[in-house]
Amino acid sequence: MRSQAEPTIHPADRPTSIGASRSAARTVIDAAQPWRFVDFGELWRSRDLLWMLTARDLKVRYRQAVVGAAWAVLQPVLTMVIFGVLFGLLGRKPAAGDAPYLVTAYCGLLPWHLLATSLSQATASLVNDRHVITRVYFPRMLLPMASVVAALVDFGIAAVVLAGLMAWFGIAPTLALVTLPGFVLLAVLVALGAGLWLSALNALYRDIGYTVPFLLQVGFFVSPVVYETAALVPERWRLVYSLNPMVGAIEGFRWALLGGPAPPMAMLGVSMAVAAAFLLGGMAFFRRVEHVIADRI
């Protein structure tokens, strides 16, 4: 098939340096430089793939489910009802504000479910796609990221119910509402940070996957999901308590929607700092593991 007329390259003519006759991208793989921090440019260029992976996760999750995307709503709503009945029977509600308990609880459940869904999906994300990881290169960070973005879509659906609940109980949001995106972002960053740690660890040690449901169960009770910090946690313990970054995210989220006394800045600051440290550490650890993932997964 190869015709004689075509030029062939003889060893002597072969160039000795990598030139740049085309403005092509250059990739350098160097074993001596095994680790670099996250390449954000590369992540940005791969955004199409992020959407594709997110869409895949959502479609696969809901296509064969009877109730479909309603599942995203069902979970927090049922949890809300259960705790509403429970504390109703107990006759004492772990809430400090004037808002009905159901709304208070739902405001905690929304960001919590964002974290829980993100983590349970992200932890397995690398292992589930090991077949792809061992065949083709793409920024591996996209896999846990896609899990978080997919959870964010669920969060959006469940938030519609919250709007309905607030309208039903006649709760008008205050000016604090403008801070809402910030607290959602905080929850997303916590989810991403933990997702990076857990997915990379799970790729190396499969038993991590089994501990996540338990960790989430513990987290549910050490975060102000079905109670308010002001109602249960003693004042002097609050700073320690807010080392759990979800404390700042959930309390802030609740305050942005229901108003009332603002959560203390110190508490928010601690949560944010912990979340940032966690995320940066997760990124670094993930990048470190990324090099050995295809060998060890």
Add this chain to the structure above:
Amino acid sequence: MSDLAIRVQNVSKRFRLGTGASYGRFSETLQDWAVGLFRRPWAWWRGQTGETAKPTRDVWALRDVSFDVAQGEVVGIVGRNGAGKSTLLKVLSRVIHPTRGRVELVGRVGSLLEVGTGFHPELTGRENVFLSGAILGMSRREIRRKFDEIAAFAQIEPFLDTPVKRYSNGMVVRLGFAVAAHLEPEILLVDEVLSVGDVAFQKKCIGKMDEVRRQGRTVLIVSHNLPSIVNLCGRAMLLDAGKIVFEGSPADVVRQYLATVRSAAGEITWPDLDRAPGDPGVKLCSVRILQDDGRQPTGDVDIAKDVLIEITYRNLVEGTPLYAGIWLKDQLGTFVLSSHNARSQNLTPDPWYGRPYPRGVFRTVCRIPGNFLNEGRYHVTPLLGRVPQPALVLEESTIAFDVHDTGAMREEYTGSWAGPVIRPRLAWCTEPLGEGAEARPAKE
């Protein structure tokens, strides 16, 4: 054509076998880790994550590999199983990280290490085209632009909105290749893709490869399909035990490759079960060439006598229905024959074909009749698989034998018989039709 596309400098890759290599338990590692952290703080960060002083066996899949590929060159990589071909391609496509050395690539890299990368069975054909395309590095806009072309190439238009789990194997392969074929990288890395699908589809694939070559893109191919290496590539390299041992024109490299496959012993065995080719369910034990119903393996056989090819293997999973087969190729890599112990390919039914095997060692023998092959060297590829799946053990040209012309088939003719791949005895008959007969063929 004057610039380099790929430069590989002293690349080595080590795999660790033994403890914690692939499935370490966290609790164990945590223990090691704590000890290691105490002894050598920060050592784990520098590349020894969870790997402490426990004994591990290192395997160097690549040793000090260096080469350059110019833009527009098509280079083939040949070598036996385990020579490091796939590892090299995975290093170049950034799937795995080299232990030592440096690689530079200029241009967009597309790697095709498998057909249908990233396909999800629950998604439809259309959704999978977008997903797989994005994983292989195409933008959404690019895929949308080429979508009709991809669907037409794969010939699955009526099923575009059907989940891929309902596709036949052939359809999945066609769709997967169609996506990959429409990738337009400046450097294309291909592994074994040419060996999938039926003959017609393989031809289509080779045609596509040729098109890529003519467009002046750089291609690096790893393949067992030796004729396609000769036809497509401008240069080839022979890899053995992780090193480049020979480099030159594809025809020379193929000849060199086949010459290194030893024939003299007529026997190849894998005494160590862990290192034997196979999967966790079945392992190859040995392949032997026998003659005269003898027990002594030989690499030299008489053209007039039957050749027995004996494959022994160990079944490790109770009740697996196994089959065995062989491929025969000649000196230039031309595919001579493919045969299995399946009922339809067997002169006398093999009672074990498709039967659930108990655990243990089995021996399957294939008899190639005498007066059938030509003189020269033939390469045997043993195959094992589970009925009805494709072969899971396939040791390409792992053993060879030489057929010697002992004169049995050349009493009347003394010239050279070189050329034909086989030289079978066929039924010939001449009859006189008399002087008055018309010169027309006999009526059936």
